[in-house]
Amino acid sequence: MIDHEVLSVFCGPAGDFGNELGVVHGLNVASDAERRAIARDLGFSETVFVDDPVRATIDIWTPSVRLPFAGHPCVGTAWLLGTSELETAAGVVTARRDSEFCWITARAEWAPPRIFKQYGSAEEVNELAVPPHGEWIYAWAWQDETAGQVRARAFPGRGDGIDEDEATGAAALLLTAHLSRGLTITQGRGSQILTCPKPDGSIEIGGRVRRIGSGHWMSAPDASRV
Numbered sequence: 001m002i003d004h005e006v007l008s009v010f011c012g013p014a015g016d017f018g019n020e021l022g023v024v025h026g027l028n029v030a031s032d033a034e035r036r037a038i039a040r041d042l043g044f045s046e047t048v049f050v051d052d053p054v055r056a057t058i059d060i061w062t063p064s065v066r067l068p069f070a071g072h073p074c075v076g077t078a079w080l081l082g083t084s085e086l087e088t089a090a091g092v093v094t095a096r097r098d099s100e101f102c103w104i105t106a107r108a109e110w111a112p113p114r115i116f117k118q119y120g121s122a123e124e125v126n127e128l129a130v131p132p133h134g135e136w137i138y139a140w141a142w143q144d145e146t147a148g149q150v151r152a153r154a155f156p157g158r159g160d161g162i163d164e165d166e167a168t169g170a171a172a173l174l175l176t177a178h179l180s181r182g183l184t185i186t187q188g189r190g191s192q193i194l195t196c197p198k199p200d201g202s203i204e205i206g207g208r209v210r211r212i213g214s215g216h217w218m219s220a221p222d223a224s225r226v
Contacts, residue, residue, distance in 0.1 A: 002028055002038070003216045004047075009076040010167035010191040010207035017190040019167035020212065021076040022047035032066070039063050045162045048073045050081070057087040064160035069093075069110040071169010071193075071205050075102050079209040101194065103206035104169075108177035111170035114138045114154075116178070122151035133159040138171040143186070150175070152187045167191035169205050176203050 003025050008018030022042040029035055029049060039047040039061035046067065049059040058077055060067045067073075069090035078086055078095035079102040086093040090110035096103050119125050119141040128139055140152040152175075154165040166188035176183055176195040185193040194206040 003214065004038075004042070005080060005214050006044075006212040007076040007080060008210050008212055009072040009079075010169070010187070010193050011210055012186075012190040012192050012208075015208065015210060017166065017188065017192075018208070018210065019072045019165065019188070019191060020044045021073055023077055023080055024049045025053070027051065035059065035061050035066075036064070040160070043161060045156070045165045046070050046073045048077050050077065052087075053081065055087055056081055056083040056085060060088070062156075062158065062160060063162065064158055067112065069106060069112075069170065071104070071106070071111075071171075071173060072167055072207075074104045074106065075169060075205065075207055076209055078102055078104055080211075100208060101206040102209050103204050105198065105202050105204045106173060107202050108173050111173045112136070114171050114174060116140065116171075116175065125151050125153055128153060130163045131155055131157065133157045138168065138175070140175065140185075148181055148183050150183050150185045152185050154187065164188065167193055167207070169193060169207075172205055173203050176205075 005023040007021045009021050011018035022044045040063040047061050051057045060070050060073045069088050074093050094105045114136045117139050122141050122143045125141045135157045137155045143149040143151045154168040156162050172193045182196040196204040
């Protein structure tokens with residue numbers, strides 16, 4: 001039996017929106033082919049496999065590829081496990097919670113590269129059509145530059161069924177590093193990501209998390225379909 005939780009990460013101020021995340025208790029899922037098949041079957045932008053719940057060792061998958069680090073999987077899993085550290089392939093991610101947000105601290109160099117396209121207004125970002133597959137594009141504009149408020153949308157371009165990512169912590173990490181300032185990012189339909197650069201060059205990313213539900217498989221999906 002393979003159990004999983006479903007979370008919504010980087011919810012809006014009213015607790016709505018957010019990017020869905022699958023969290024699989026991964027001890028019974030040994031092969032990469034099975035993990036890819038489960039991630040594809042769930043259909044979320046990322047799915048996390050918790051390989052060691054005590055050490056909080058995690059393995060992150062999109063429906064098509066493994067990622068060494070991703071923001072919303074780390075924020076969501078840290079919230080679910082109640083841990084102060086996560087072990088990822090990229091490095092150790094520290095975590096904390098306050099009354100409203102779950103925060104992680106990571107480094108911009110851990111994030112996969114993206115193509116950033118700045119637009120003149122939030123309205124231009126709102127009106128964008130999904131671009132052709134082939135490039136991972138993060139479109140953004142200032143809503144209020146003085147206040148550090150950004151409007152953004154993300155288009156992974158992998159051709160794996162995720163045409164638009166609702167909330168992308170790794171891209172927020174890279175944009176924060178590029179601009180060298182803390183940001184409040186409204187992404188997708190209304191998800192919210194908060195960022196804060198730290199003196200040592202790391203960046204803190206925070207957001208609201210809520211639990212949506214849970215489920216299980218009696219056996220893994222057919223990995224031969226991968």
